[in-house]
Amino acid sequence: MLGLGLLMGCAPSADPKDIDRSGKIHVLATTSLAADLAQAVLPDVFQVEGLMGPGTDPHLYKSTQGDLTALRRADALVHTGLQLEGKLGQIFEKQRSDKPVCRLSDGLDSTSLIKSSGFADGYDPHFWMDPRLWMSAAVQLSADFQKAYPQHAQDIEAAFRRYKAELDVLDGEVEQAVAQLPDSARWIVTTHDAFNYFGRRYGMQVRSLQGFSTAADFGVKDVRDLVDFVIAHKIAAVFVENIVSSRSLDAVVEGCKSKGFMLNLGPSLYTDALGPTGGEADTYLKMIRVNTRSIVQSLQSPPLES
Numbered sequence: 001m002l003g004l005g006l007l008m009g010c011a012p013s014a015d016p017k018d019i020d021r022s023g024k025i026h027v028l029a030t031t032s033l034a035a036d037l038a039q040a041v042l043p044d045v046f047q048v049e050g051l052m053g054p055g056t057d058p059h060l061y062k063s064t065q066g067d068l069t070a071l072r073r074a075d076a077l078v079h080t081g082l083q084l085e086g087k088l089g090q091i092f093e094k095q096r097s098d099k100p101v102c103r104l105s106d107g108l109d110s111t112s113l114i115k116s117s118g119f120a121d122g123y124d125p126h127f128w129m130d131p132r133l134w135m136s137a138a139v140q141l142s143a144d145f146q147k148a149y150p151q152h153a154q155d156i157e158a159a160f161r162r163y164k165a166e167l168d169v170l171d172g173e174v175e176q177a178v179a180q181l182p183d184s185a186r187w188i189v190t191t192h193d194a195f196n197y198f199g200r201r202y203g204m205q206v207r208s209l210q211g212f213s214t215a216a217d218f219g220v221k222d223v224r225d226l227v228d229f230v231i232a233h234k235i236a237a238v239f240v241e242n243i244v245s246s247r248s249l250d251a252v253v254e255g256c257k258s259k260g261f262m263l264n265l266g267p268s269l270y271t272d273a274l275g276p277t278g279g280e281a282d283t284y285l286k287m288i289r290v291n292t293r294s295i296v297q298s299l300q301s302p303p304l305e306s
């Protein structure tokens with residue numbers, strides 16, 4: 001025994017993260033949204049961590065050596081799919097022979113997806129913007145984890161049902177809020193196209209400066225086209241996003257101003273990531289509520305023309 005003790009004493013000291021006496025099952029998710037869903041649907045015996053922090057843009061995310069270590073250590077993995085996380089999604093998929101891997105988009109029927117030539121999968125990945133599709137992702141997560149951890153199946157099912165009820169309430173709230181806007185005011189103009197699913201669900205039209213991905217470039221012509229578009233449709237406000245620099249839409253606001261159209265720059269919307277912990281949008285439910293409030297309030301005031 002003494003020999004073994006000495007031997008262990010000589011071993012390189014282990015990272016405290018390696019030692020878990022709590023008996024928790026460690027779940028690693030890619031985005032802050034995927035982590036939030038796992039947190040909501042899984043009971044307390046699961047400890048969920050997200051690789052990408054609040055405000056991180058998943059389209060441009062480059063994984064680090066530390067991420068790969070976290071991935072190897074985790075007991076189970078969750079990612080969004082539809083190429084949102086690019087290479088990282090492929091790395092997660094490769095772990096299937098070692099541990100449970102949940103791809104949230106597997107819960108969606110392809111007929112419910114919006115086609116987009118901008119992505120390798122051919123579909124727009126921002127499906128969480130429709131709470132009913134996020135519910136389908138929750139169904140997938142619940143089913144995958146109940147199968148992988150049958151000893152916790154009952155608790156997972158109970159947590160899932162509680163969350164499902166919250167998503168139902170949220171969906172009804174957004175529908176009612178958007179209904180306050182006249183049809184002509186129902187425009188969401190942003191930096192990148194994250195709102196197609198939201199627009200389809202709640203009857204709003206969508207237009208963006210950069211297209212589907214934040215990786216896409218935009219130029220002077222894109223700005224000029226958007227200025228003309230905003231003026232032609234008398235759109236009251238445009239919105240920056242928490243994952244994209246606000247400068248991109250400043251040129252559009254300036255361009256409108258030079259033509260005598262006072263376009264408002266609305267509050268920053270939360271798109272592909274949650275806001276900081278403890279803030280107004282640190283969960284999915286809060287994020288959709290805050291976005292809805294910002295959109296409806298900003299579009300209610302008619303644009304000023306000088």
Ligand SMILES: [Zn+2]
Nearest residue numbers: 059194214272
């Ligand atoms: Zn995006």
